[in-house]
Every structure is written in C-alpha cells, then in structure tokens.
Amino acid sequence: MDYQIDHDPIDRGHLVVASGELDIQATPRLSTVLAMAATSPGGRLVLDLSEVTFIDSTALGTILKAAAQLDEGGTLLAVVAPEGPVRRLLEMTNLTQRFRLFTDRGTALSADGAPA
Numbered sequence: 001m002d003y004q005i006d007h008d009p010i011d012r013g014h015l016v017v018a019s020g021e022l023d024i025q026a027t028p029r030l031s032t033v034l035a036m037a038a039t040s041p042g043g044r045l046v047l048d049l050s051e052v053t054f055i056d057s058t059a060l061g062t063i064l065k066a067a068a069q070l071d072e073g074g075t076l077l078a079v080v081a082p083e084g085p086v087r088r089l090l091e092m093t094n095l096t097q098r099f100r101l102f103t104d105r106g107t108a109l110s111a112d113g114a115p116a
Contacts, residue, residue: 002021003019003021003022003026003029004019004020005017005019005026005029005030005033006018007036009040010044010109012043013037013040013043013044013045013076014037014040014045015046015048015105015109016033016034016045016047016048017048018030018047018048018049019050019051019053020051020052020053021052021054022056022059023056023058023059024059027058027062030062031062031065031066034047035066038066038069038073038075039073043074043076044076044078045066045076046078046079046080046105046108046109047077047078047079048105048108049079049080050080050104050105052081052086054085055085060089060093060095063079064098067099076100077099077100078100078101078108078111079100079102079108080102080104080108081102082103082104083103087101
C-alpha cells in the first residue's frame with residue numbers, strides 16, 4: 001500500500017487528507033471516505049492532496065463523482081493542491097473550474113465558501 005487516506009470532522013464539515021499514490025488500489029478507500037463525508041452533516045468538504053505524489057484516472061474519476069454528489073447535497077468541495085504534478089493534472093484537464101482549488105490547507109480551512 002503506497003497511499004494513506006485519513007478523515008476528520010472540521011467546523012461545518014469534513015477534512016480528507018490523502019498522501020502517496022492515488023491509483024486503482026486507493027480508489028475503493030477514497031470512494032468510501034468521500035461518500036461518508038458527503039453524507040455527513042455540514043456544508044463543506046476539504047480534500048487535501050498536498051502529499052499526493054501521483055493520481056491516476058480512476059482516482060480522478062472518484063473525486064469527480066464525489067464532487068457531483070456533494071453538489072447535489074449542497075456541500076462545497078475545496079481541493080488543496082499546491083504547485084506540482086497533481087495541480088498540473090487538474091489544470092490540464094480543466095478541472096480547476098469544477099471545485100475550489102487552494103494551494104494550502106490553512107487557506108482552504110479558513111475560506112468562507114464563496115466562489116474563488
């Protein structure tokens with residue numbers, strides 16, 4: 001296992017922190033954690049990808065599916081992705097418009113939920 005996915009409650013929502021390689025092996029755990037967070041009370045989900053070194057299409061698809069579920073439930077999704085390969089992937093696939101994107105966790109946690 002070359003990944004770790006943790007989750008914690010935060011003020012008005014949930015924090016999910018991933019690290020390592022998010023690939024097909026990580027997708028079931030990522031999907032479960034994001035689905036749990038989507039059904040939890042609160043108005044936001046912060047997904048921290050700061051320590052993710054690789055992300056494949058299955059994990060990216062899982063995040064997009066969760067984003068759609070969160071939108072339906074009125075939950076805001078904030079993704080933390082500093083400069084690096086994960087952020088470049090999000091930019092190249094034009095997903096930066098799909099959710100709020102932040103360079104660090106502190107800024108994402110203190111954001112008020114207004115569009116970036």
